[in-house]
Amino acid sequence: MRVYANMTLFRGVPPPDVVRLVTGVWAGTGRLAHVDSVAHLDAALKICDHDDDLVFGPFPGRKGKLVRGEGDLATEGDQFATSAGICRVLSYSTTAARTGSAVVRVMSSLDYRSFLADADRARGTGAFAPFLTDPTTVLGDLCALGDGDDCGGARLARLHVSRSGIVRPTPAGALLGSIGFDRARLTDAAAALSANGDVCLNGVVRAEVISEARDRRPWLSRYLTALHVLRLLRDRGTTGWNVSGFGARLAPADEHSRAELPGAPLLLWRGDSYRLWPDGATRALSLRRTNAAVADIILTSPDLGCARHRVSRHLGTPGVKATQAIVELLTGYPELTGSLRWGGGP
Structure with a gap:
């Protein structure tokens, strides 16, 4: 696990940049990219060449489209550093105690089953998992979980470049190719894979499993909206x-x-x-x-x-x-x- 010296855990709502990167939801029209190594920065900038693109990576600060976002967003227990502080990275089914802000992601098929179980419980009983209504939680990859919005990964609006140069829409997403591929080739790969459904979790959960789960639960988008609203209300000091x-x-x-x-x-x-x-x-x-x-x-x-x-x-x-x-x-x-x-x- 990487530990960042002289930096503190966020105690409140995570900064907008972290939310944008992890959820894939933001008001801009450009791409959101996360580069694990500066060795791939030049190649990533050729893909993300529009003014409203954002590229996160191990940079010293924010300059133009470059945003500090350093750490492994796919490893349980790691830390993700931004210019303002750090967040913990947790898998969905983790039960370990946490302090400060946390990025919560589906990192395995077990995580996905746990997510569905919590959703079913909330639908049937009205009891929402407390950690999901915590305003310091950032639940990742909402498009793949069923928020109803178009998947950004399907049009290469999201991409993650690993240290080895592998390109996926997210750390847990479908394999699109190598950072050596040009943008057109990566875009074609994303479009082809998305024909089977959302691509942002298909590296750990099969597309047909996600499609079946969403078909059986057409209310998932309202569930995710409810979680968002309950987090806002809880941040304002009102619960229940x-x-x-x-x-x-x-x-x-x-x-x-x-x-x-x-x-x-x-x-x-x-x-x-x-x-x-x-x-x-x-x-x-x-x-x-x-x-x-x-x-x-x-x-x-x-x-x-x-x-x-x-x-x-x-x-x-x-x-x-x-x-x-x-x-x-x-x-x-x-x-x-x-x-x-x-x-x-x-």
Whole structure:
């Protein structure tokens, strides 16, 4: 294990650069590359030649597109150093005690099975693994875990160059080739491999295993979104939130209920507090208990007629008043409109 002198572990939320590199999620349009050795820097810069590309590696600091990111992101217990401090690197199924920020990645098929087991438990009981809601945790390779976004590795928007010059989209990703290959050849390899599914974990988990797991769990993207939101809330000092669809709902499901559409807002509650968290937002919107239940119903109804019937039954009101409740909710919270299966309001 590499140890970096005169540097301290992050105690809080990891810096944005670490999050970008490990998750593959960022607002830029360029490539994210991690180079284990400066010997491959020139070749990596030929691939990452756009102004908005970022190249992480054992550099003394940040200069332009070069960002300090030194350490093995694929080795259990290693440390990953940036200009501001260091993070521990842990495999998903690790149970060792940890202090400070940690990069948590799927590094084996056992890790992947553990990830799915935690997801299934949260879906069935509403109990999210505490380490996953810790704001100092960075869960890696979200595209391969099912966040619903396009895989950056499929278009060579992510790449990891090992000390020996092997190129993969991530340390645990599919083998794309050598750093001696030109960008076109590596891009073609990534595109061909991605035809079988996401490539960012295929070095340790077979593509068909991931595809089958995601087909059986179409709610994985909402699970990962819920983890992100719970981390934000916990960082702000608030815990104990329930997430609708995970263990319980604000309104009972019936034989007509459907799962929420991808990207639909989350509904959360704790005691007498009810929140609507739109996709991509950094803060929640407050709701009354009745509105929260109506929102849960319309997000899980296949059409307006079904939603009206369920709202009427839940509130114990005639259909006209149920329609009025839906109209008032959509007027006050337009963020819901794009997430309805019937495509709009009543």
